[in-house]
Amino acid sequence: MSENVYLNHDGGVDDLVSLFLLLQMKNINLLGVGVTPADCYLEPAMYASQKIVDRFGRGKKVEIAASTSRGKNPFPKDWRMHAFYVDALPLLNEFESTQARISTLPSHEHMIKVLRDSDSPTTLVFIGPLTDLARALKAAPDIEQKIERLVWMGGTFLENGNVEEPEHDGTAEWNAFWDPEAARVVWDSSILIDLVALESTNMVPLTLDVRKKWASQRRDIGVDFIGQCYAMVPPLVHFQTNSTYFLWDVLTTAIIGKKDLVKKKKVKCIVHESGGSQGRTELSENGREVELVYEVDRNAFFDYITELAKQNK
Numbered sequence: 408m409s410e411n412v413y414l415n416h417d418g419g420v421d422d423l424v425s426l427f428l429l430l431q432m433k434n435i436n437l438l439g440v441g442v443t444p445a446d447c448y449l450e451p452a453m454y455a456s457q458k459i460v461d462r463f464g465r466g467k468k469v470e471i472a473a474s475t476s477r478g479k480n481p482f483p484k485d486w487r488m489h490a491f492y493v494d495a496l497p498l499l500n501e502f503e504s505t506q507a508r509i510s511t512l513p514s515h516e517h518m519i520k521v522l523r524d525s526d527s528p529t530t531l532v533f534i535g536p537l538t539d540l541a542r543a544l545k546a547a548p549d550i551e552q553k554i555e556r557l558v559w560m561g562g563t564f565l566e567n568g569n570v571e572e573p574e575h576d577g578t579a580e581w582n583a584f585w586d587p588e589a590a591r592v593v594w595d596s597s598i599l600i601d602l603v604a605l606e607s608t609n610m611v612p613l614t615l616d617v618r619k620k621w622a623s624q625r626r627d628i629g630v631d632f633i634g635q636c637y638a639m640v641p642p643l644v645h646f647q648t649n650s651t652y653f654l655w656d657v658l659t660t661a662i663i664g665k666k667d668l669v670k671k672k673k674v675k676c677i678v679h680e681s682g683g684s685q686g687r688t689e690l691s692e693n694g695r696e697v698e699l700v701y702e703v704d705r706n707a708f709f710d711y712i713t714e715l716a717k718q719n720k
């Protein structure tokens with residue numbers, strides 16, 4: 408039996424690589440893709456998504472929908488520019504790209520329609536902010552029953568998050584910080600949540616050995632694609648900075664295809680909605696239950712995504 412999946416991404420390098428990998432997985436029925444203009448600019452993120460589906464979608468018909476959502480705390484422009492670089496890769500522009508259809512609906516409405524039209528429940532994979540999901544739940548509470556579970560890249564219970572912005576205390580993760588209210592709305596629902604927080608994504612930084620491995624296997628066009636994508640962002644070399652790149656979203660997507668890459672545990676937590684800690688997720692007995700992904704087999708993870716990327720398997 409194949410698993411229904413709806414992806415909502417926000418156009419970062421690892422978001423677009425995640426879309427690519429999801430398209431390579433057997434037994435995954437990708438029902439649609441929403442694109443949120445959070446850690447990206449919308450147009451290049453839409454075009455890049457379309458080109459990835461066309462070039463690497465193995466003939467699958469996947470519709471893409473643009474979000475009309477806006478966040479509270481904008482992402483830094485430098486990061487948002489990454490979608491332009493991926494969209495411009497010669498590898499994605501070799502042929503005319505006009506196959507994958509763009510929906511006329513905004514992505515939260517597109518997701519509502521896809522969920523309602525599906526006979527069996529769907530897994531939601533959100534690798535950016537939760538704004539579209541919060542809006543969909545408000546507009547159509549009935550979709551909750553059509554959601555198998557939500558797998559979200561977001562949050563952290565560590566002392567340090569990854570937000571370094573004025574007027575913030577640094578405890579939040581960016582996807583939660585972009586729209587803390589949306590996270591709270593989703594927290595108030597009864598959807599099962601798997602949380603891929605910084606606890607696990609910190610274990611998968613982009614490093615030079617991984618880049619080297621992809622370079623050595625670049626004759627395969629799929630491996631070349633991820634190698635090209637991860638050439639655009641800074642690896643971890645001497646020490647971690649604010650712009651150091653991790654495979655946040657790719658880890659989140661990988662566990663859709665291979666569950667035993669990670670360990671999970673149940674925790675109860677709340678989300679801070681406003682003030683100096685906005686976007687912070689915090690353990691609390693009064694909070695709601697989530698399954699926290701807290702450990703990952705790093706080598707197995709990189710082996711898995713590299714094998715998955717191969718077109719000439």
Ligand code: AGV
Pocket residue numbers: 419420421422446486534535560569580581582649650651652655656
């Ligand atoms: O907080 C991680 C999320 C992920 O969904 N994004 C990047 C991933 O797509 C925001 C982010 C945090 N630090 C970043 C980010 C960085 N150094 N560069 C780009 N994006």
Ligand code: CA
Pocket residue numbers: 416417418419421422446534535656
């Ligand atoms: Ca993302």
